[in-house]
Amino acid sequence: MVLFNRLKKPLPNRLRVTLLFYFPLICFIGVIIANDPLAFENFIKIQLSPAILLTDYLEIGGIAATLINVGLIALMNILLFYFLKLPYTGLMFAAFFTIFGFSFLGMTLVNLIPIYLGGLLYSRYAKIKFRSIIMLSVFAGTLGPVVSHLIFGYGFTGVLAWTLGISVGIILGFFVIPIARHLLKFHDGFNLYNIGFASGIIGIVFVSVMKSLGYPTERVVLLYQSHNSIILALLFISCFYLMTVGYFAEEELIKKWKLILPISGRAISDFTEPAGFGATLFNMGIVGLMGTGLVLGFGGVVNGFMLAAIFTIIGFGAFGKHPKNIWPIFTGAIISSLLLGLPLNATTTLGSILFATTLVPIAGVYGPGWGIVAGFLHVFVVRQVGDFHGGLNLYNNGFAGGLVAGVLIIIIQTLKGGEK
Amino acid sequence: MRTHIKRITSIADEITTFLLLENFSKLSITIEPKGKVTVLHFISENNPMTQKQLDEILQVLNQPRQIELETYYWTLLGESGTDMSLNVVGRMIDTADGYIENGSVVLELSREEIE
Numbered sequence: 001m002v003l004f005n006r007l008k009k010p011l012p013n014r015l016r017v018t019l020l021f022y023f024p025l026i027c028f029i030g031v032i033i034a035n036d037p038l039a040f041e042n043f044i045k046i047q048l049s050p051a052i053l054l055t056d057y058l059e060i061g062g063i064a065a066t067l068i069n070v071g072l073i074a075l076m077n078i079l080l081f082y083f084l085k086l087p088y089t090g091l092m093f094a095a096f097f098t099i100f101g102f103s104f105l106g107m108t109l110v111n112l113i114p115i116y117l118g119g120l121l122y123s124r125y126a127k128i129k130f131r132s133i134i135m136l137s138v139f140a141g142t143l144g145p146v147v148s149h150l151i152f153g154y155g156f157t158g159v160l161a162w163t164l165g166i167s168v169g170i171i172l173g174f175f176v177i178p179i180a181r182h183l184l185k186f187h188d189g190f191n192l193y194n195i196g197f198a199s200g201i202i203g204i205v206f207v208s209v210m211k212s213l214g215y216p217t218e219r220v221v222l223l224y225q226s227h228n229s230i231i232l233a234l235l236f237i238s239c240f241y242l243m244t245v246g247y248f249a250e251e252e253l254i255k256k257w258k259l260i261l262p263i264s265g266r267a268i269s270d271f272t273e274p275a276g277f278g279a280t281l282f283n284m285g286i287v288g289l290m291g292t293g294l295v296l297g298f299g300g301v302v303n304g305f306m307l308a309a310i311f312t313i314i315g316f317g318a319f320g321k322h323p324k325n326i327w328p329i330f331t332g333a334i335i336s337s338l339l340l341g342l343p344l345n346a347t348t349t350l351g352s353i354l355f356a357t358t359l360v361p362i363a364g365v366y367g368p369g370w371g372i373v374a375g376f377l378h379v380f381v382v383r384q385v386g387d388f389h390g391g392l393n394l395y396n397n398g399f400a401g402g403l404v405a406g407v408l409i410i411i412i413q414t415l416k417g418g419e420k
Numbered sequence: 421m422r423t424h425i426k427r428i429t430s431i432a433d434e435i436t437t438f439l440l441l442e443n444f445s446k447l448s449i450t451i452e453p454k455g456k457v458t459v460l461h462f463i464s465e466n467n468p469m470t471q472k473q474l475d476e477i478l479q480v481l482n483q484p485r486q487i488e489l490e491t492y493y494w495t496l497l498g499e500s501g502t503d504m505s506l507n508v509v510g511r512m513i514d515t516a517d518g519y520i521e522n523g524s525v526v527l528e529l530s531r532e533e534i535e
Binding site: 086087089091092126128129131132133134135136177180181182184185188189264266267268269270273365 | 423483484486487488489490491492493495496504507508511
């Protein structure tokens, strides 16, 4: 309680970042509860997997090993944020929770570190501080499967495999930053997962080169399909933790939270600035519960893919997403799923619906009607584009979202006869 | 250095676009480098903007500077002249001041070049 009361006063940014330590902590508690004697062995198995979409670590390594992977990656990132003295911002929360979620589905220590090194090299080359671009390097973990697949998936062996994987990881980590920045203009900030869009394009180039050299990339579907109480507890406790800290950190919580709802969500929509720290955390918990409710309401299984989607929504609950701009996207995506005859309890269907929220800025700027159209289109596009990059881009929905947003905003603006 | 210049021109572009959305008789822009600090000065004559509108704009422009956001999002500038774009400008500058005098809106933005 003393800590919570302390939160109401101006708190140094570095201390606020430490609130994130809860997340690796709860993972390690989960490891203890799962009590798996093969946990460490399976953790190594996860590190050595090709990591291509859809590789659910809960399926290939079990609960304990996956939570070790998630906890260690979370811990590494929090320490980086802390020692780089990053201020808490909406973008930081978005980056942290995206990588937290995708550590269940494709990200490992092995495939992230070379990408971070590439970002570090870029900062040196561009003569900017690493802290200025660390968040982009975190998001760039989406290209982790390229590293893992080069080392463990294409058939290269020994030193050659590791050299190729690490080198390419560093190169991609270096160039993804300027490429992503440039591609923002394609959709004008209407696709929140822009690194996913950039990485999809990079993935297409990479897969084309590899295929031409005689190394085709085969996609896999390895999904955990059981309900697990530890995983459900992790999700619910995380949402309620955020809401509780938000509640105690903000005296006029609901009043401040209402300041978030009129914000369009288009980049840059950092909720920590207009609404404050507490209301932002509260919103993150709310949108997390919306995502969880959708999955459980349709009878879906909370597996690695769902955790990646829900934690990404939680993260962007500080940087663009709130109930008012999410519901039209959900509605449009559900309608198209029904039209296509997709089972609504299937992981892939639910993933498309949840990740379609990358397009919330369209609902926020142009209204719920266009939001429904955006969500509707997203499901059609995302089902087709994954093969383009061979599953080497974890944020496949960010890639699809970029394409939808880039086309749709031009259509909308044309029909509106141009903005004033 | 080149990126720094492009960022300055993007800020000028965004504010110009925003001011051009209103009726006015003349718009003057001065960009003044003072060592590591660049001052951008805008005077929009016979602009119908109210003090309340100006205060709202200054509130957006005076958000704390965030290098982490600027590094990535500055390329979005210069397209729309919307509140959200002004939000990006606010993250890229250190101070914004402004007033209305004899029907002219005067805006002064200051930005220090830092890594």
